[in-house]
Amino acid sequence: MPGLYFDQLSVGQLFRHVLRRTVTETDNVWFSAITHNPSLLHLDEDYCREQTEFGRRIVNSAFTLALMVGISVGDTTLGTAIANLGWDEVRFPKPLFHGDTVRVETEVAELRESRSRPNAGIVTFVHRAYNQHGDLVASCRRTGLQLKSPADAAEA
Structure with a gap:
């Protein structure tokens, strides 16, 4: 599914992404290993059960961030993004745990014309990720350089 061009976005536009994902132990351990993050919070079940308030391993927050943004790409920036800024x-x-299912929504917070690129604009998205209970587990503001539609860019 292609993303949207800058001129197809509007401030306040809300995307409730259909794509959802259940996070597995493999996701968490693999991501932690390939990013050289040896935190016991992600890798040591006994430590977490005995010495943390969570009682079990929590999902690496960098994975949570990447998953949240990744889920949004198909509806927003696939094929139309120039760069993440x-x-x-x-x-x-709130923590994310193995077996939790993540759903994401994205809101367009800001739009402005690029001063240096007539074929592009700058968009700020607010991403929010929720678990299956409706608890907010992650959020961020993401700013990107987005192509204008070919017709709009030609007029600029």
Whole structure:
């Protein structure tokens, strides 16, 4: 499914992404291993059961962030993004656990014309991820450089 061009977006536009994902132990261990993150919170069940308030391993927050943004791509930026410019206000208000199912919504927060690229605009998305209970488990503001539709870019 293709993403949208800059001129097809509007401030306040809300995407409730249909794609959902149940997070597995393999996802968490694999992601932690390939990113060289040896935190006991992600890898040691006994430690978490005995010495943390969670009582079990929690999912690596960098994986949660990547999954949240990744789920949004098909509806928003697939084939229309030039570059990701940054992530701000990244938050993880509740932990994500193995077996949790993530759903994501994305809101267009800001739009502005690019001053240096007439064929593009800058868009700020707010992404929010929820578990199967409706608990907010992650959020962030993501700013990107987005192509304008070919017709709109030609007029610029």
